[in-house]
Amino acid sequence: MTKINPYDLPEEGRPVCITLTNIKWAASPALTLPGKMAIQVNSGLPNEEMVARAMDIASSATGFCIIDCDVEPVDHDSVEPESLSDTLDYVGEIF
Numbered sequence: 001m002t003k004i005n006p007y008d009l010p011e012e013g014r015p016v017c018i019t020l021t022n023i024k025w026a027a028s029p030a031l032t033l034p035g036k037m038a039i040q041v042n043s044g045l046p047n048e049e050m051v052a053r054a055m056d057i058a059s060s061a062t063g064f065c066i067i068d069c070d071v072e073p074v075d076h077d078s079v080e081p082e083s084l085s086d087t088l089d090y091v092g093e094i095f
Contacts, residue, residue: 015040018054019072027064034062047074 021036039054051074055066 014043016043016050016074018050018074020054020058020066020069021072022068022070023058023066024068025062025064026067027062031064033064037061050074 017038017040019036019038023033023035023037025031025033027033037058039057041050041053041057043050045053051071054071055069059065
């Protein structure tokens with residue numbers, strides 16, 4: 001059995017938090033929709049795709065399209081990874 005340090009694994013599956021601010025919705029002004037939303041997306045995507053994915057998730061959650069919004073800088077350490085022990089047990093070959 002070989003021990004692998006989880007911090008040596010690639011970060012492709014780690015979530016990051018994208019914060020959309022000053023959101024302009026394609027909805028009636030009488031509706032009160034959030035002006036700021038924090039969305040978790042996969043960090044394995046390029047920044048532009050992460051923002052687009054966050055906007056899609058926000059639109060799906062409210063049922064209305066986003067016309068315009070600002071995006072806060074992407075903080076790749078904003079979401080802690082799922083609980084991992086210091087080492088993982090792995091059975092098999094490492095290439």
